[in-house]
Amino acid sequence: MNARRVISQFVLYALLIAFALFFIMPLYVMIVTSLKSLTEAQTTSMWAWPQALTLGAYAEAGGKLGRGILNSLLLTIPATLLSSLVGSLNGYCLSKWKFRGSDLLFTVVLFGMFIPYQSVLIPLVYFLQKIGLYNTIPGLVFVHVIYGVPITTLIFRNYYATIPNEMIEASRIDGAGLLRTYWYVFLPISLPSFVVVAIWQFTNIWNEFLFAVTLTNNPATQPVTVALQNLTGSMISQWNVQMAGALIASLPTLIVYILLGRYFIGGMMAGSVKG
Amino acid sequence: MRHTWIVLLIAVAIIGLSLPGCSGKGKNDQAADQAAPQELTIFSWWTAGGEADGLNELIKLFEAKNPNAKVVNAAVAGGAGTNAKAVLKTRMLGGDAPGTFQVHGGAELIDTWVKAQYMASITALFNEDNLGSKFPAQLLDMVSSNGLIYAVPANIHRSNNLWYNVKIFQDNGIEVPKTLDEWLAACAKLKQAGITPIALASRNSWPVTHLFENLLVAVGGVDFYNDLFAGKIAWDDPKVMQALSTLEKLVAYANTDHSTLTWDQACGLVSQGKAAMTVMGDWAKGFFLSQGQKPGVEFGAAPTPGTVGTFIVVTDTFGLPAKAPNPELTIEFLRVVASIEGQVNFNLKKGSIPARIDVPTDRFDEVAKANMADFAANQLVPSCAHGSATNENFVIALNNQLNVFVNGDEVDKTATALEAAAKDSGLRGE
Amino acid sequence: MKESGRERWLSLLLLAPSFLLVLLFVYGFISWSGYISMSAWRGLVPDYTFVGLKQYASLLQQPRFIQDLINTGLFTALFLVGNLFFGLLLAVLLDRKLRGETFFRNLFLFPMSISFVVTGTIWMWVFNPSSGLNVFFSALGFDTSNWLWIVDKRMALFCVVMAAVWQMTGFTMAQYLAGLRGISDDIREAARIDGASETQIFTHILLPQLLPVTVGAIVILGHISLKIFDLIFVMTGGGPAQRTDVPGIYMFETTFRGDFFARGAAIGIFMLLMVAVLIVPYLIYSHRMDK
Numbered sequence: 002m003n004a005r006r007v008i009s010q011f012v013l014y015a016l017l018i019a020f021a022l023f024f025i026m027p028l029y030v031m032i033v034t035s036l037k038s039l040t041e042a043q044t045t046s047m048w049a050w051p052q053a054l055t056l057g058a059y060a061e062a063g064g065k066l067g068r069g070i071l072n073s074l075l076l077t078i079p080a081t082l083l084s085s086l087v088g089s090l091n092g093y094c095l096s097k098w099k100f101r102g103s104d105l106l107f108t109v110v111l112f113g114m115f116i117p118y119q120s121v122l123i124p125l126v127y128f129l130q131k132i133g134l135y136n137t138i139p140g141l142v143f144v145h146v147i148y149g150v151p152i153t154t155l156i157f158r159n160y161y162a163t164i165p166n167e168m169i170e171a172s173r174i175d176g177a178g179l180l181r182t183y184w185y186v187f188l189p190i191s192l193p194s195f196v197v198v199a200i201w202q203f204t205n206i207w208n209e210f211l212f213a214v215t216l217t218n219n220p221a222t223q224p225v226t227v228a229l230q231n232l233t234g235s236m237i238s239q240w241n242v243q244m245a246g247a248l249i250a251s252l253p254t255l256i257v258y259i260l261l262g263r264y265f266i267g268g269m270m271a272g273s274v275k276g
Numbered sequence: 277m278r279h280t281w282i283v284l285l286i287a288v289a290i291i292g293l294s295l296p297g298c299s300g301k302g303k304n305d306q307a308a309d310q311a312a313p314q315e316l317t318i319f320s321w322w323t324a325g326g327e328a329d330g331l332n333e334l335i336k337l338f339e340a341k342n343p344n345a346k347v348v349n350a351a352v353a354g355g356a357g358t359n360a361k362a363v364l365k366t367r368m369l370g371g372d373a374p375g376t377f378q379v380h381g382g383a384e385l386i387d388t389w390v391k392a393q394y395m396a397s398i399t400a401l402f403n404e405d406n407l408g409s410k411f412p413a414q415l416l417d418m419v420s421s422n423g424l425i426y427a428v429p430a431n432i433h434r435s436n437n438l439w440y441n442v443k444i445f446q447d448n449g450i451e452v453p454k455t456l457d458e459w460l461a462a463c464a465k466l467k468q469a470g471i472t473p474i475a476l477a478s479r480n481s482w483p484v485t486h487l488f489e490n491l492l493v494a495v496g497g498v499d500f501y502n503d504l505f506a507g508k509i510a511w512d513d514p515k516v517m518q519a520l521s522t523l524e525k526l527v528a529y530a531n532t533d534h535s536t537l538t539w540d541q542a543c544g545l546v547s548q549g550k551a552a553m554t555v556m557g558d559w560a561k562g563f564f565l566s567q568g569q570k571p572g573v574e575f576g577a578a579p580t581p582g583t584v585g586t587f588i589v590v591t592d593t594f595g596l597p598a599k600a601p602n603p604e605l606t607i608e609f610l611r612v613v614a615s616i617e618g619q620v621n622f623n624l625k626k627g628s629i630p631a632r633i634d635v636p637t638d639r640f641d642e643v644a645k646a647n648m649a650d651f652a653a654n655q656l657v658p659s660c661a662h663g664s665a666t667n668e669n670f671v672i673a674l675n676n677q678l679n680v681f682v683n684g685d686e687v688d689k690t691a692t693a694l695e696a697a698a699k700d701s702g703l704r705g706e
Numbered sequence: 707m708k709e710s711g712r713e714r715w716l717s718l719l720l721l722a723p724s725f726l727l728v729l730l731f732v733y734g735f736i737s738w739s740g741y742i743s744m745s746a747w748r749g750l751v752p753d754y755t756f757v758g759l760k761q762y763a764s765l766l767q768q769p770r771f772i773q774d775l776i777n778t779g780l781f782t783a784l785f786l787v788g789n790l791f792f793g794l795l796l797a798v799l800l801d802r803k804l805r806g807e808t809f810f811r812n813l814f815l816f817p818m819s820i821s822f823v824v825t826g827t828i829w830m831w832v833f834n835p836s837s838g839l840n841v842f843f844s845a846l847g848f849d850t851s852n853w854l855w856i857v858d859k860r861m862a863l864f865c866v867v868m869a870a871v872w873q874m875t876g877f878t879m880a881q882y883l884a885g886l887r888g889i890s891d892d893i894r895e896a897a898r899i900d901g902a903s904e905t906q907i908f909t910h911i912l913l914p915q916l917l918p919v920t921v922g923a924i925v926i927l928g929h930i931s932l933k934i935f936d937l938i939f940v941m942t943g944g945g946p947a948q949r950t951d952v953p954g955i956y957m958f959e960t961t962f963r964g965d966f967f968a969r970g971a972a973i974g975i976f977m978l979l980m981v982a983v984l985i986v987p988y989l990i991y992s993h994r995m996d997k
Binding site for chain 1: 715724728935
């Protein structure tokens with residue numbers, strides 16, 4: 002009996018380690034390549050540890066991506082905060098203050114979470130130009146907040162649904178209406194949900210490419226996803242710079258994920274993000 | 277206490293929203309800049325290397341002659357020009373035209389901009405001091421529409437160049453081929469000697485289209501080529517199919533890993549002696565030079581076999597947008613571009629040759645000199661792979677179709693598909 | 707009650723601004739796109755002449771678009787199968803309450819935090835036949851001269867699928883793990899006492915309970931794969947020989963390089979319809995469940 006258990010444990014760990022290697026492999030290649038010099042990164046030594054560890058690629062990539070990172074920060078932080086606030090208020094109203102047709106209205110709005118952005122791209126570009134927000138970061142913030150409303154509302158709605166209605170009753174007895182209950186009762190206990198939404202939005206907006214590449218068009222406004230893609234577009238490939246660039250571009254979301262990841266997973270597993 | 281973090285959040289959100297307004301360049305800011313007098317915005321995708329240096333030469337000359345004017349170098353990087361083109365389109369559509377912009381002569385200029393009435397004619401400029409006679413008439417045709425001229429060609433790149441490894445030719449007794457038959461014979465001979473005759477790069481689609489346009493001229497001649505791109509000949513014409521078969525033969529003589537290589541890597545095969553020849557535009561010269569090789573010593577250049585006497589033109593030009601904010605400044609810049617000094621200084625740095633045929637040739641190297649002589653004397657045709665011969669939609673389709681072809685498709689299927697694409701993109705009229 | 711009635715109005719009022727904007731930006735723009743898709747707009751001067759379904763008809767005659775549809779179908783099928791299978795497998799492995807579960811779980815989830823652009827860049831490198839995986843395999847003794855991975859028209863789609871699976875399997879795993887954890891141990895114990903084997907427990911008890919998770923995952927992953935753009939754009943650009951081209955890329959090129967706005971809009975609407983076929987039934991189902 003024990004032998005069987007030992008073997009099955011062994012198989013279990015072997016499988017997990019094999020998968021872990023598969024998952025880590027690209028990251029390993031990225032890191033190792035980014036630490037090489039240009040000539041070394043060109044040879045067929047993709048797997049080899051760098052002969053001479055050098056941070057030159059990071060310096061160059063940092064220089065080329067610096068503006069993009071700044072733009073991404075200026076885009077992602079406000080957009081995340083705004084869409085979280087909007088989602089929270091919306092979720093609160095939809096879960097605790099329903100009116101006739103509110104569920105249907107929500108379902109109609111929820112559809113917006115799934116549409117391909119390509120289906121609205123041309124009118125969106127045209128519209129932004131008309132109101133002067135084309136090729137601006139506020140324009141991108143505006144767009145991401147609006148298209149983020151369905152998912153943030155959904156997450157908050159599901160979260161608030163788990164809060165007993167007695168809290169509304171209790172606060173009504175105290176004389177508070179919709180807004181005061183929100184401000185004094187619901188908002189203070191919303192932190193877990195804010196964290197989930199913030200992580201989700203931050204990651205998605207930071208990593209987004211299509212809007213970034215079509216709604217902005219010069220390095221002064223382009224987010225880092227476009228700046229990174231531009232590194233690839235040049236005539237002769239500098240692999241070490243590209244890998245360093247990819248790592249730099251991923252750093253913020255990786256940090257957010259490492260620091261706050263467990264809340265997100267907890268939130269996901271508690272059904273917050275269920276479709 | 278419970279609310280502090282909420283207040284903080286909202287504060288950060290508000291600050292965060294106003295920050296981009298301060299530091300990011302909003303459209304209104306740009307418009308304000310544009311309206312400033314004595315400012316010229318030059319738009320291009322020359323952001324690095326010799327191209328950027330060349331542009332700076334032009335800007336220097338302009339600033340020397342116009343000390344009160346301020347030049348804004350609005351070059352946009354990435355995608356080998358595709359980013360810049362997208363930017364330009366949205367700017368022009370939004371009425372925010374730059375002072376001038378880089379555009380390939382031919383279809384890219386005429387079909388995209390002139391026909392849509394976004395450009396103003398600059399024929400008057402060419403009438404000054406007989407400036408028009410200093411450029412080949414066929415070149416001016418590429419930047420004209422209905423008899424009016426719309427742009428100044430800044431440079432010329434040659435598409436139909438054959439680059440070869442001198443040592444391999446000498447060792448195997450190969451003479452530089454001048455006709456298609458000589459070319460195929462040389463390939464056969466080299467293959468027998470165990471040497472890869474042709475270096476091909478098909479990882480990106482355009483180098484194959486580049487080779488193909490050379491073959492169209494080689495097989496059909498100049499008139500055929502022009503008629504084909506004027507929509508007068510069908511793409512399933514026997515001569516097109518012949519060009520496709522020739523392409524097939526050349527691919528059979530080429531390195532088997534072509535789908536993994538970019539154009540410079542194919543040139544690398546030639547420079548390292550792993551392949552004998554490659555067909556590429558004259559920007560390949562810059563690559564060979566960067567490998568420390570010398571023309572005539574390690575590498576040689578000749579017109580693509582079958583196209584001797586023809587010059588397939590790739591040209592970057594600058595024009596006058598109809599809504600340019602300071603048209604007088606733009607004209608001044610165009611004068612600089614068209615001047616002998618401008619043409620020489622720009623092209624020396626960029627690695628191309630001047631579009632004017634009356635410039636002194638002493639400062640150019642022997643490959644450039646040979647091409648300049650050919651340019652002045654040969655028949656000129658616009659390149660299709662590089663945006664001059666036809667509209668972008670067809671080029672996209674052509675690139676894709678040829679990519680499928682070299683990955684193992686048949687000649688007649690490809691020709692039929694090309695004809696369908698030609699009709700669809702408007703090349704052959706609906 | 708008057709108070710509650712007033713509050714319901716307030717609720718609507720608070721929802722209104724963002725919802726109205728969403729309605730404009732979603733339904734309004736889709737309608738606008740739909741209108742453009744039935745126009746003759748080609749080139750830089752807007753041309754709103756109505757041409758009915760002509761753009762759609764001509765689109766379906768483009769061999770590239772047909773290939774795109776085939777590619778999307780293949781990609782979606784492979785992506786879903788791979789993702790669900792490995793997601794479930796990893797969840798089952800991790801459900802054993804073993805040491806290091808948190809470490810493994812985080813490891814499998816981290817690819818979700820990076821962008822498709824980064825994923826595409828890394829995997830393009832990994833699948834490069836001259837300097838990628840082949841280096842590893844030839845060191846092991848294989849003859850890799852014909853293993854062209856990402857430049858082989860027969861293998862390229864598979865490479866792209868693998869990159870996408872690498873990125874998204876963690877999500878499915880987390881969903882399944884949550885689902886498994888949600889099934890109380892008592893049920894499993896009871897089954898064990900009744901003499902059921904682990905496999906039987908799995909197939910007859912656990913899997914059926916996981917059906918909602920599977921459906922949810924299919925919906926989320928499915929709609930992502932139908933509209934995929936950045937990963938493939940960065941990794942292969944649609945090549946080789948159009949074998950990884952997808953409508954997302956075609957739309958981008960046609961609109962922003964070819965200036966063929968009417969056709970681009972038609973592709974966009976087409977993509978919307980593909981996604982709607984998957985999503986609308988789910989939304990209706992989910993709406994009914996809420997009631």
